[in-house]
Amino acid sequence: QVQLVESGGGLVQPGGSLRLSCAASGNIFRLYAMGWYRQAPGKQRELVARISSGGGTNYADSVKGRFTISRDNAKNTVYLQMNNLKPEDTAHYYCNTDPAMSNYWGQGTQVTVSS
Numbered sequence: 001q002v003q004l005v006e007s008g009g010g011l012v013q014p015g016g017s018l019r020l021s022c023a024a025s026g027n028i029f030r031l032y033a034m035g036w037y038r039q040a041p042g043k044q045r046e047l048v049a050r051i052s053s054g055g056g057t058n059y060a061d062s063v064k065g066r067f068t069i070s071r072d073n074a075k076n077t078v079y080l081q082m083n084n085l086k087p088e089d090t091a092h093y094y095c096n097t098d099p100a101m102s103n104y105w106g107q108g109t110q111v112t113v114s115s
Contacts, residue, residue, distance in 0.1 A: 001025075002025060002101075002104055003025045004023070004024050004094075004095050004096065004104055005023045005024075005106055006021070006094060006095055006107065006108050007020070007021050007022075007023075008021050009093060009112075010111070010112070011112045013113070013114070015085065017083045017085065018085065019079060019080070019081050020080040020082065020093055021077055021078075022034070022106075023075075023076060025076070030053065030073050031053060032053060033051060033053060033097065033098040034051055034071060034095060034096070034097060035047050035050040035069075035095065035098035035100065036049045036078070036093060036094070036095050037095070038091035038092065039108075040088075040090060048062070048080075049067055049068075051070065051071050051078065055071070062088070063089075066082065066084045068080070068081040068083075078095055080093070080095075082111070088113075089111060089113050090111060090113050090114070091110075092109070092110050093108055093109050093111055094106060094109075
């Protein structure tokens, strides 16, 4: 059974930075593209960043230039470096494969951007 555990969220002021981590059991990172998703209150969950098994990255337009996704296959961990955070980045953040597997969703981590 694959487990994904997200961490690193918190409360930050606009313009601040956070680094999210996603630790996985098993060796799925070596096989699959991974993504960071977020869900704000009243909105659908959206994919904001993905990284292929080979390291290629893609970003939603809303975070391009501010967020950076990376992976460390030796540590079975995916990261999301978030800079210049905006109030509209406030959401619950999750990692999963891309495309997402329904039984891989973890608890996620809350990011709140507010002054």
